[in-house]
Amino acid sequence: MLSKILNKSTCAQCRLCCIFDRYDVWETPRFSPVTDLCCRRFSPEMPELNNHGTFYSVKIDSLENELFYCPFLDREKGCKLGDEKPFECGIWPFRVLKFRNAFVIAVSPLCKAVFDMPLSELTEFVRNELLKPITEYVRLCPEIVKEYDMSYVILSVIDFEY
Numbered sequence: 252m253l254s255k256i257l258n259k260s261t262c263a264q265c266r267l268c269c270i271f272d273r274y275d276v277w278e279t280p281r282f283s284p285v286t287d288l289c290c291r292r293f294s295p296e297m298p299e300l301n302n303h304g305t306f307y308s309v310k311i312d313s314l315e316n317e318l319f320y321c322p323f324l325d326r327e328k329g330c331k332l333g334d335e336k337p338f339e340c341g342i343w344p345f346r347v348l349k350f351r352n353a354f355v356i357a358v359s360p361l362c363k364a365v366f367d368m369p370l371s372e373l374t375e376f377v378r379n380e381l382l383k384p385i386t387e388y389v390r391l392c393p394e395i396v397k398e399y400d401m402s403y404v405i406l407s408v409i410d411f412e413y
């Protein structure tokens with residue numbers, strides 16, 4: 252979904268978005284059976300996942316050397332879920348987040364390849380490429396959306412109330 256602004260080789264060399272520390276462990280992926288095809292592979296008993304009823308989240312038992320590696324990350328080859336990775340992974344470093352009574356689209360400063368782009372290009376990309384699929388995602392599974400974190404820079408507000 253981000254191929255117009257981020258090429259796969261840049262992501263393959265980084266994988267920052269699949270490794271977490273105590274400050275960003277809240278960002279570990281959530282999976283919606285409604286929107287994420289990979290959920291067809293899951294059973295509620297999978298040891299890596301918490302079942303929240305309407306969505307799954309990654310189970311975090313411990314931080315290895317202060318770091319937590321997503322259980323779906325192959326450290327050599329990347330995400331084991333391939334093209335079926337969860338929606339929120341597919342749009343990172345952009346995120347949809349709950350902010351007060353609204354949903355917002357925001358960008359993380361951690362991904363320099365995207366964050367260093369001119370603001371006008373980022374907002375245009377969000378408007379033209381992300382607003383529609385993210386609005387549909389939120390409409391289908393609003394409960395999966397995480398709360399706003401102040402490290403993110405808000406780029407757009409979604410016209411959808413919950």
Ligand code: SF4
Nearest residue numbers: 269321323324330340
């Ligand atoms: S599901 Fe895949 S893309 Fe998402 S954090 Fe885990 S390894 Fe990375």
